[in-house]
Amino acid sequence: MNDHVKRRNTILIVLVASLGYFVDIYDLILFSVVRVKSLTDLGVSEDDMLRVGATIINSQMFGMLVGGILWGVLGDKKGRLSVLFGSIITYSLANIANGFVTSVDQYAIVRFIGGVGLAGELGAGITLVTETMSKKNRGYGTMIVAAVGLLGAVMAALISARYTWQTSYFIGGGMGLLLLTLRIGLVESGMFKEATDKNVQRGNLLMLFNNWSRFKKYVCCILIGLPLWYVVGVLITFSPEFGRALNATGIIDAGKGIMYCYIGISIGDVVAGLLAQVLKSRKKVMLIFILLTTIVVGIYLNSFGLTPEGFILLSLLLGFASGYWATFVTIAAEQFGTNLRATVTTTVPNFVRGSLVAVTLGFQFFKDQIGILGGAMLVGAITIVIALLALSQLKESFGKDLDYVEE
Secondary structure, three states, X not given: OOHHHHHHHHHHHHXXXXXXXXXXXXXXXXHHHHHHHHHHHOOOOOOOHHHHHHHHHXXXXXXXXXHHHHHHHHHHHOOHHHHHHHHHHHHHHHHHHHOOOOOHHHHHHHHHHHHHHHOOHHHHHHHHHHHHOOOOOHHHHHHHHHHHHHOHHHHHHHHHHHOOHHHHHXXXXXXXXXXXXXXXXXXXXXXXXHHHOOOOOOOOHXXXXXXXXXXXXXXXXXXXXXXXXXXXXHHHOOHHHHHHHOOOOOOOOHHHHHHHHHHHHHHHHHHHHHHHHHHOOHHHHHHHHHHHHHXXXXXXXXOOOOOHHHHHHHHHHHHHHOOOHHHHHHHHHHOOOHHHHHHHHHHHHHHHHHOHHHHHHHHHHXXXXXXXXXXXXXXXXXXXXXXXXXXXXXXOOOOOOOXXXXX
């Protein structure tokens, strides 16, 4: 492959991974945006809104746990491109089906299937980008993927404000099917092709558990991402309930909160990516952003008399502070060899997303014990302390050569 073809393929891979993640995030976050509107239409009372909403979002996240394992293993056994194709078809069809649901049970089942599909997109895209770009510049590639992709949440908020919740799901499914046409012409990762010629196990999930060093590294890669999904899945998703507890002076709109939070995350991802290139360290950047998240969460949960404008500003700040998603996924990709890389890079972000099940259950438990603000503060403190401890156990991976396999 000559340099011109290589460059064209690299640009196309970054473009497809970015747009794929854009549609992924649009579909992933859409339920949080249309939660109140859609559940009200399905006859859910205001008193049951939080409980039913938590059940459905947990169903989606459980689907992502299952999908993360399925697509991750397939990515190392069959190739990164096959996972991109399969995951896009699955979540696109699920989202089209979502527009036809007429009961809460149907909603939960379809969100589970959608979650399975959504689980494959980011891991396959990031794996392709990190294996195709040079070790000096791959941080820029993953930064672009995350920054473009996370704007899908902004799109979800804008579309849902203009159309019915059913049409919003149809649009998400349609965008995914359109994306499949871009996949034509993509070339599989060279590192993956080389790994298929070697006599090594590929996509063997047990390899992550039968070696203490690998297992510890894998668990730590998951745990460093906990604070981000606590922010999005608890503080922003249930912002109307927090608004009431903080005696907000106006209506707190979760849809707007999600939109501005993801704008903040996109900006944060770009800043984190650039900062990692300047500092030549991903660990230092993670530390800075986790500490920043701690400060902004404290401000948010003590903002009594919160105004709608103040909420939008805090959503933006919460997003920016937790805008280390690209850095976090890149760290996971850089910690493991080619024969396990797709498995790790696909399962890690989905296990973090899936951890939202435990986080929301913990939040609901402590909310009943010490109130919504106290419960949120305690759960937030736990996720941040765990993330900091996990980060301290990982080795720096900036500039690491990725062309090796796990024995």
